[in-house]
Amino acid sequence: xxxxxxxxxxxxxxxxxxxxxxxxxxxxxxxxxxxxxxxxxxxxxxxxxxxxxxxxxxxxxxxxxxxxxxxxxxxxxxxxxxxxxxxxxxxxxxxxxxxxxxxxxxxxxxxxxxxxxxxxx
Amino acid sequence: xxxxxxxxxxxxxxxxxxxxxxxxxxxxxxxxxxxxxxxxxxxxxxxxxxxxxxxxxxxxxxxxxxxxxxxxxxxxxxxxxxxxxxxxxxxxxxxxxxxxxxxxxxxxxxx
Numbered sequence: 001x002x003x004x005x006x007x008x009x010x011x012x013x014x015x016x017x018x019x020x021x022x023x024x025x026x027x028x029x030x031x032x033x034x035x036x037x038x039x040x041x042x043x044x045x046x047x048x049x050x051x052x053x054x055x056x057x058x059x060x061x062x063x064x065x066x067x068x069x070x071x072x073x074x075x076x077x078x079x080x081x082x083x084x085x086x087x088x089x090x091x092x093x094x095x096x097x098x099x100x101x102x103x104x105x106x107x108x109x110x111x112x113x114x115x116x117x118x119x120x121x
Numbered sequence: 122x123x124x125x126x127x128x129x130x131x132x133x134x135x136x137x138x139x140x141x142x143x144x145x146x147x148x149x150x151x152x153x154x155x156x157x158x159x160x161x162x163x164x165x166x167x168x169x170x171x172x173x174x175x176x177x178x179x180x181x182x183x184x185x186x187x188x189x190x191x192x193x194x195x196x197x198x199x200x201x202x203x204x205x206x207x208x209x210x211x212x213x214x215x216x217x218x219x220x221x222x223x224x225x226x227x228x229x230x231x232x
Contacts, residue, residue: 035220043209045164045223091163107152107177109221111163 002027004094006112013082014120020067021077021115023092031097034068034075035109040088048090051075053097079117087119125224127212133230136202142227144195144212152176153195154221155187156211164211170195202231 003026013019025034036048051059051068058066063080079086092112125146134140144153152171156164169177170189178187184206186198195212207230213221 033220037223042225043228044225045211045213047220047222050220089161107154107169107171107215108166114161114163116161 002029002032002094002096002110004092004110004112006090006092006115008115009113010116010118012118012120013079015082015084017082018078018080019082019117021079021090021092021117023075023077023112025073025075025092025094025110027073027094027096029096029098033095033097034066035093035095036064036066036075036077037091037093037111038086038088039091039114040085045091049077082119084119084121087117089114089116125212125214125222127210127224127227129227130225131228131230133232134199134202135232136204138202139198139200141199142197142210142212142229144197144224145193146214146222146224147193148214148222149192150214150216150222151192152215152217153189154213154215155185155195155197156213156223157206158209158211158226160209168197199229202229204231207231 005024032053034051038048039045049061065078067076091114094110096106128143155167158164167181168187173189184201188196209226211226212224215221
């Protein structure tokens with residue numbers, strides 16, 4: 001079974017600075033997807049960024065970028081120029097690309113425990 | 122339309138009540154999900170519907186009963202709940218192998 005570990009329960013960053021959130025995972029599979037989700041205090045879970053394991057290039061979305069190290073099974077999220085609106089719980093998640101036992105896609109997401117990010121003005 | 126909507130936003134119910142949570146998406150996604158989330162914890166998967174058929178049931182107690190009337194709608198029927206069932210209930214949808222889009226959730230309190 002796959003596991004996802006976020007070793008930082010809480011992090012804080014000054015507005016306009018850069019912060020990196022850590023995520024490691026354990027899997028025996030070679031083909032999978034990794035995600036970072038953000039959940040602000042208003043509670044809606046929002047996808048921040050997605051990475052396909054077969055792609056060597058790190059994904060970027062505006063101020064958000066990842067450092068994907070497949071061999072090390074590491075998937076960290078870097079937030080540049082932090083803004084007050086970035087304050088949220090951040091969840092790292094894994095999904096297998098392997099077909100499920102019923103023949104359909106594997107729909108299950110494995111989440112880490114989350115990192116609560118505080119942005120200080 | 123790129124959103125998942127959920128109603129109601131808040132629900133308070135007694136242990137003998139019957140209520141339903143509703144979820145709707147118009148993105149043409151063929152997979153829909155119910156999650157339960159406790160405060161400061163990750164979501165826990167409850168059910169997955171794929172092409173309107175129940176694909177995954179994560180050993181959820183029978184007091185939770187999912188229903189998928191059509192490809193856009195997902196219901197969660199609640200009956201004889203316990204106080205420990207109080208949580209945020211999240212609905213999500215996805216295309217086959219793509220990321221899941223989450224709704225804003227229903228905050229459920231069981232008295």
